[in-house]
Amino acid sequence: MRHDERYFGDFGGRYIPEVLRPAFEELEAVWNSAKVDPAFAAELKRLSSSWVGRPTPLHFAQRLSAELGGRRLYLKLEGLAHTGAHKINNALGQALLAKRMGKRRLIAETGAGQHGLATAASAALLGLECEVFMGEIDMARQQPNVFGMRMYGASVTAVKEGTRTLTDAVNAAMKNWTERVSDTHYVLGSALGPHPYPTIVREFQSLIGSELKSQIMDAEGRLPDRIYACVGGGSNSIGTFSAFLGDSVELVGAEAGGRGPAPGDNAARVAGTGRVGIAQSYKSLFLQDDNGSLLATHSVSAGLDYAGLGPQLAHLAATGRVRFEAVLDDDALKAVARCARFEGFMPALESAHAVALALKEAPAMPVDSIIVVTISGRGDKDLFITAPHFDREAWLAFLEAEVTRLRGEAARQDKEAARQDKEAAR
Numbered sequence: 555m556r557h558d559e560r561y562f563g564d565f566g567g568r569y570i571p572e573v574l575r576p577a578f579e580e581l582e583a584v585w586n587s588a589k590v591d592p593a594f595a596a597e598l599k600r601l602s603s604s605w606v607g608r609p610t611p612l613h614f615a616q617r618l619s620a621e622l623g624g625r626r627l628y629l630k631l632e633g634l635a636h637t638g639a640h641k642i643n644n645a646l647g648q649a650l651l652a653k654r655m656g657k658r659r660l661i662a663e664t665g666a667g668q669h670g671l672a673t674a675a676s677a678a679l680l681g682l683e684c685e686v687f688m689g690e691i692d693m694a695r696q697q698p699n700v701f702g703m704r705m706y707g708a709s710v711t712a713v714k715e716g717t718r719t720l721t722d723a724v725n726a727a728m729k730n731w732t733e734r735v736s737d738t739h740y741v742l743g744s745a746l747g748p749h750p751y752p753t754i755v756r757e758f759q760s761l762i763g764s765e766l767k768s769q770i771m772d773a774e775g776r777l778p779d780r781i782y783a784c785v786g787g788g789s790n791s792i793g794t795f796s797a798f799l800g801d802s803v804e805l806v807g808a809e810a811g812g813r814g815p816a817p818g819d820n821a822a823r824v825a826g827t828g829r830v831g832i833a834q835s836y837k838s839l840f841l842q843d844d845n846g847s848l849l850a851t852h853s854v855s856a857g858l859d860y861a862g863l864g865p866q867l868a869h870l871a872a873t874g875r876v877r878f879e880a881v882l883d884d885d886a887l888k889a890v891a892r893c894a895r896f897e898g899f900m901p902a903l904e905s906a907h908a909v910a911l912a913l914k915e916a917p918a919m920p921v922d923s924i925i926v927v928t929i930s931g932r933g934d935k936d937l938f939i940t941a942p943h944f945d946r947e948a949w950l951a952f953l954e955a956e957v958t959r960l961r962g963e964a965a966r967q968d969k970e971a972a973r974q975d976k977e978a979a980r
């Protein structure tokens with residue numbers, strides 16, 4: 555095993571093109587100074603409170619707990635953070651690092667759009683330019699977030715290569731960075747990529763776990779027996795788990811089981827067919843073919859639809875500290891409905907994977923168990939997936955009526971503009 559701060563066991567490292575070496579050295583230096591600077595911590599804390607809305611609540615899920623025969627289920631509601639997911643914790647932190655480095659432009663990759671939205675909002679707050687790279691397929695399925703990013707002043711660039719999802723959005727952002735490295739900071743959105751990103755992202759997300767720990771101690775006087783979080787690249791899960799790594803708390807990651815175990819039908823790296831390799835400038839578990847090319851993946855949730863896994867989680871999987879399970883699309887969709895009916899809110903499809911797994915496994919636990927699920931985001935962004943799934947006819951009728959209404963309105967506005975032009979010309 556390596557003893558090198560760039561590695562987590564055998565995973566991690568920094569396999570970057572030469573042109574990016576100075577940028578990584580600069581990022582590492584600014585991170586090392588910022589993380590021990592009380593002024594940086596104070597600014598991040600001030601904005602996390604007044605703008606992000608932290609701390610996020612730990613909600614006791616009373617009705618679901620009753621359904622689980624009295625096992626006590628708590629939900630850490632990251633979806634109540636500004637922009638609707640945990641992604642803002644890291645985006646704001648890295649935007650402040652970019653300011654400290656004197657960069658005037660942020661770029662980001664995004665899958666579900668939550669990281670793009672969070673980066674665009676942080677750029678607007680701090681007066682920075684922003685460009686977000688997003689797979690064409692993800693732009694179509696997460697359109698509300700594309701609109702949000704543009705409202706915050708960001709440009710959203712469609713990635714049309716390869717998988718046209720998150721994996722290729724990461725490649726596009728990295729390529730753009732090599733071209734604009736002098737004035738640009740790449741706000742990587744998950745706990746992956748070359749060193750020091752996995753560490754920086756984990757640290758900005760670790761307040762999920764540290765808040766949770768004090769909240770559950772206040773509520774129950776003891777630590778939970780088991781904690782669940784969904785795992786795309788791994789930022790909400792490592793942010794949740796890192797505070798508990800030294801405790802006797804079982805940690806479980808829910809990966810995208812998609813349509814099933816066939817290659818291309820899921821994004822399960824640990825619970826599926828991930829192999830050790832080097833891709834996207836880091837060493838970890840990837841879904842890849844015999845030539846090392848990343849495979850196409852599938853998940854109903856754009857945020858879990860990614861071929862790689864953060865290196866620290868790959869290490870925690872290899873050592874057995876974190877257990878991983880694959881959750882099917884259909885079970886995640888059912889968990890959205892169950893949360894909606896029983897607890898009065900809709901989790902993001904990503905987070906619903908963790909809910910589904912917890913609800914499935916909890917009945918086998920002792921009745922006095924305490925279980926926590928991190929709800930990484932809220933489900934508003936998924937409306938164009940969940941509404942046609944649960945209520946297709948009503949949703950179709952609504953969309954058709956809206957298109958007719960908007961076309962009529964546009965025609966009226968065009969006519970009025972033409973009339974005004976004519977009048978002005980007289």
Ligand SMILES: Cc1ncc(COP(=O)(O)O)c(C=O)c1O
Pocket residue numbers: 639640641665666667668669743744745784785786787788789790791856857858902904905930931932
């Ligand atoms: C709501 C939500 N949860 C989870 C994820 C997965 O990312 P990560 O594994 O980095 O938390 C995403 C990614 O877009 C997301 O939007």
